[in-house]
Amino acid sequence: MSMLRRPRRNRKSTAVRDLVRETTLSTEDFIFPLFLVSGQNQKVEVESMPGIYRFSADLMLKEVEECLKLGIRAFDVFPAYPEELKDSMATESYNPDTFYLKALRSIKENFPEICLMSDVAMDPYSSDGHDGIVKDGKILNDETLEVLARMSLAQADAGVDILGPSDMMDGRVGFIREELDNAGFTDTSIMSYTAKYASSFYGPFRDALDSAPKFGDKKTYQMDPSNSREALIEADLDMEEGADFLMVKPALAYLDIIQLLNQNFDLPIAAYNVSGEYSMIKASAERGWIDGEKAMIESLLSIKRAGAKIILTYFAKEFALMKG
Ligand code: PBG
Secondary structure (H helix, E strand, O other), X not given: OOOOOOHHHHHOOHHHHHHHOOOOOOHHHEEEEEEEEOOOOOEEEOOOOOOOEEEEHHHHHHHHHHHHHOOOOEEEEEEOOOHHHOEXXXXXXXXXXXXXXXXXXXXXXXXXXXEEEEEEOOHHHEOOOOOOOEEOOEXXXXXXXXXXXXXXXXXXXXXXXXXXXXXXXXXXXHHHHHHHHHOOOOOOEEEEEEEEEOOHHHHHHHHHHOOOOOOOOOOOOOEOOOOOHHHHHHHHHHHHHOOOEEEEEOXXXXXXXXXXXXXXXXXXXXXXXXXXXXXXXXXXXXXXXXXXXXXXXXXXXXXXXXXXXXXXXXXXXXXHHHHO
């Protein structure tokens, strides 16, 4: 049999496969999301996310320290607020004494070398469980900006490196950029949730934070999973408004969107490998239906291969432990 081209030659041994490998993963690619609760000495596993915990600030410091030793240097902290601290205007989000802001400040003071990210949206603090102010069953766009600006300034003041406006409503990046600059926070970055889809894959995250919407869904602000061209409009706006990074979320069901933005924009592209994507792998691995570690690596590789420079993933620590 004469065949000039035999692609198998480039797969014949580990050494050759390693030479021709196009995509590699490193702990430096990851931002590790962490869930914060109030109180002390708390470390409670999220039921729908095996291996992921809600930490009180004291134990979160230990977790960050442990991760740093493993080579993870970027963290995104999400607070879980008790119902009694929530209200319709999310006022707790910018209360200077609130446990979230205090924890951010202490993490950054203890570990100034890390990259600390936070989420800018009303849902964890909202008695309606929505990302914006609710009036007569509608989610208000412009009126919510003032709350987001206060939240952003409070988080920047606490020492956050990257703010993540995540409500997928209009005009966020520009408004927050201007407020930050006016207050002297010119070095605080913005990672826009550029193409965030109204997805069923956020279920376990909403369990972790008790932040599910109390009525309706998020379809008037998050994108329709059917659409890709609309992501280009969102990305254009985020570019113009001054975003430093563009994010696609979820990641695995939206690899085409990651690729599309990577091909059309010069900003670094981030992808959020969300809670449901994590839990699906964990659940089937627990049943012995798939090899969890291999499925983790394959998923992370696919996200990077699609064009994401940065991956927000609950697998960050597990990946680092495996390498170490
Ligand atoms: C809320 C927010 C969500 C996530 C990150 N920020 C949930 C939502 O939009 O309902 C989801 C993350 C995940 O599922 O891992 N602003």
